[in-house]
Amino acid sequence: MFIEPRDAHAPAVRVATPGGAGTDTSWAALRDTAAAVSDRARRLRRDAPVVVVVDGTAESIATVLGLVDAGVDVLLLEERSSHLADPRSPVHRLASPAVIGPPSMPDASTPHGPVRLSYEAVRQPGRLPAGAVGGSAGATTPSRPGEILQLTSGSTGQPRIARQTLDNVLAGARAYCELFRITGADVVLVAVPVAHSYGLAGTLAALLSQALLVTLPRFSIRSLVAGLDEGATVLLGTPLLYKLLVPVLAARRRPTRVRTALSAGGPLDADTAARIGDLLGSPIRQIYGITEAGLVACVPQALTDWPAGSVGPAAPGVTLRIEGEAATDAADPTATTGVGGPARTGRLLVRTPALFRGYWGTPERGLTDDGFYDTGDVVRLDADGHLFVLGRKDSFVNVGGRKVNPRRVEQVLTGHPHVREAFVYGAERPDGEQEIHAAVVLDPASTAEEVLAHCRAASLMPYEVPHHVHTIDRLPRSGMGKVDRQRLLALVARPSPGPAAPVHP
Structure with a gap:
């Protein structure tokens, strides 16, 4: 094995269970x-x-x-x-x-x-x-x-199988150790699937640093709390996990030993970030990574102040390039952007130390001729080098020639007191034009018509208001907490007693 432990009889991995009595492996x-x-x-x-x-x-x-x-x-x-x-x-x-x-x-x-x-x-x-x-x-x-092969998220279609070398995967884990100062004195709680690139990086970072690794083979809030009670000092979670954890920790009012809490897999809303940070006693540090490219940006341990919503500056060795600029300055829209330059908004391409070897079963490299990977994400990079992920370019909905950001519509929807969850996406009509669809999880007291009225009364432009609202019991999600788009589309396509409520801007 690539690790020589200082004490072969010390515990290396602990499996947390709801009862609190974890199982150790030396x-x-x-x-x-x-x-x-x-x-x-x-x-x-x-x-x-x-x-x-x-x-x-x-x-x-x-x-x-x-x-x-x-x-x-x-x-x-x-x-x-x-x-x-x-x-x-x-x-x-x-x-x-x-x-x-x-x-x-x-x-x-x-x-x-x-x-x-x-x-x-x-x-x-x-x-x-x-x-x-x-x-x-x-x-x-x-x-x-x-090689380590992993499925991509399939954000805009079927997932693909990305190939990574062991050296690249280990380099990513070592970056976690350095950026978040993980040492043998830590207890690293990986509360996400180990099979995911984020969970694998955290797992290997714990092993490389010879920290105690705590995992949750059967995820539940009780087992997560048990992991925290094991003395976790570093926590790897997702926005959904932190949202679920807030009311539990608020009811317990028991201090934790967490010094570093990481979040990846999607945007973490400011309210949840503030509340869970206060309850854990540690601010939530965002990580932005991609299966094909590894760690792209993060809020490292050394950073004590950063703008809300930022996923941090580029990780060491990472080059960011903004293309197809949506306009905050008149500079070359294909230029590589770094700290000290003007604020930029556009499609993000990256070159990292851990770029993948391509997709299984195809000769294509998946990179540009000069070695950059096109993330498909639309981002903003401020003058201080802080990165903000605005959404996927492919997920923007073209409504009569006007681009609508689904994330913005989701934020308005979830601002309604009776909307528990929302996912917004575009769907093509028979005539080739696109419409906005919203799948929402509502409290029993609310209706789709009430939600649409809320959208019209909020700051949305008429063309940004969903054309169809689908009420469902819950959003289907992956192990990382991301909405499973394919399962969702199959779900809303089924006939239901309560039909979607249409609106035409």
């Missing part, structure tokens, strides 16, 4: 499990990546480390991921020789599919089925470590 056990996986995995077929369902336990983390050490490329999936069952998912196009997962996963082949193996089966002698084996016993040392 460094020695973590290392031995990874080594056993590495030894057996050298016989696995190499014609396609192996899929690993990462449930956040020490066993799952050791399995990933062992496979990569054996030179096996691995695609990481969250537990309960819908991609395994969805034949349209890019995961099915991998033709993977094996899917490795929790103990509940049977050791068996599926018709016309990969062999399914438990974590234990991978490291036990004689447990690898013939269909998964492609090498002989005692296989030679691999020529390179395995």
Whole structure:
């Protein structure tokens, strides 16, 4: 393993449970499990990546480390991921020789599919089925470590599978250690899926710094609170997680040991950021990262004051470029922007130390000719170098030639006292024009018509008011708390007793 712990018998990973009695795994056990996986995995077929369902336990983390050490490329999936069952998912196009997962996963082949193996089966002698084996016993040392493959968010369509080298992933984790001053004295609570690039970076940062890593294989607010009660000093969360945590901590009124609270996966509204920061005793530091490019910007530990809503300055080694400027100065709209320049707004391209190797199954690099990755996000960079993410260019709705930012409409909607959640998106009409749709979760006392009246009375222009409002019980979300657009569209397409309320500006 790439880590030599100071004390092999000290706990490396602790699994937090709602009851508060976490399960510890020592460094020695973590290392031995990874080594056993590495030894057996050298016989696995190499014609396609192996899929690993990462449930956040020490066993799952050791399995990933062992496979990569054996030179096996691995695609990481969250537990309960819908991609395994969805034949349209890019995961099915991998033709993977094996899917490795929790103990509940049977050791068996599926018709016309990969062999399914438990974590234990991978490291036990004689447990690898013939269909998964492609090498002989005692296989030679691999020529390179395995690659880490991860699904992109699929913000504007089907997800893709991005390829990353182990060196890049470790470099990102080391950046977390340096930027947030993570040391062996810390307790790092990763309250997000380890399979996600953000969760993986936090997990590896904890291991590299030899801090105690606390994970939540079965997420619940009770297990999260139990993790905090374990003495967490560094917390990795999402906007949704912090929103759910506010009323719980407000009722407890018990101090925490958190010194650094990080948020990624989407915008965190100012009210939630202020309230949870006060309850935790630590301000929320935003992180802006991308599966294809790693860490792009963040609010580091050294920064004590930053503008509200900012995701911080560019991370070390990152170059930002603003294109297609939406106009705050007359400078070259394709120029690389840094601290001290005029404020800029436009589409963001980045070059980072951890740029991906491309997408699985396609020769395209996914980069511009000069090595930049187009994030698709519209951002503002102020004169002091603070970055603000305004939304995705592809998500802007074109209403009669006028661009509408869905995030702005969402902010107005959630300003209504009876709107719990809202997601705004554009949909094309049969004539090719776009309309604004809003999916909202309402209190029982409210109606779609009341919400629309609120929008008309607020600061929205007439063309920004949603044409259709769909009332639903809850927004479908991924493990990172992001709205699952594909599931949402399928949900609102179903006939419902309460039809959407249309309005035409």
